[in-house]
Amino acid sequence: MPVNPALTERAFPVTASYLVGREKVREFARAVFSTNPLNFSVEAAQTAGYADVVAPPTFAIVVQELTLAQLLAEEDAGIELTHVVHGEQRFDYARPIVAGDELTAQLQVTSVKTLGGNAMVVAETTIQDAAGEHVVTAVSTLVVRGDA
Secondary structure, X not given: OOOOHHHOOOEOOOOOOEEOOHHHHHHHHHHOOOOOHHHOOHHHHHHOOOXXXXXXXHHHHHHHHHHHHHHXXXXXXXXXXXXXXXXXXXXXXOOOOEOOOEEEEEEEEEEEEEEOOEEEEXXXXXXXXXXXXXXXXXXXXXXEOOOO
């Protein structure tokens, strides 16, 4: 089944909240080979004006993954996980993510294009804190291989 073009402009439900843990930030920072002291040291982060350790910029993918799972589980999407390749990723930050943040996210499909038998699905996830303030928008382009 090809990717459903009617996904365009579809918004998914807001996710359950995700509490950003200090050790999760540190684990993620180690996984991406960060050497930034703000990612590891509470003292360094507080000296720089943050409440706790600061997540690396790509940490937002942890929260975005919750919304992408909704998209991939959508029965009428026509997206077979074994045919998906992550084509592009972008993060547009209003402020950094810090340990202690309680975040929710909502995904909207902004584009579905078919090119050469493959589909390109652009999914935009808006992530907010517990006060409803925008933290980051994560934009993923998924390439869905055709059945050829």
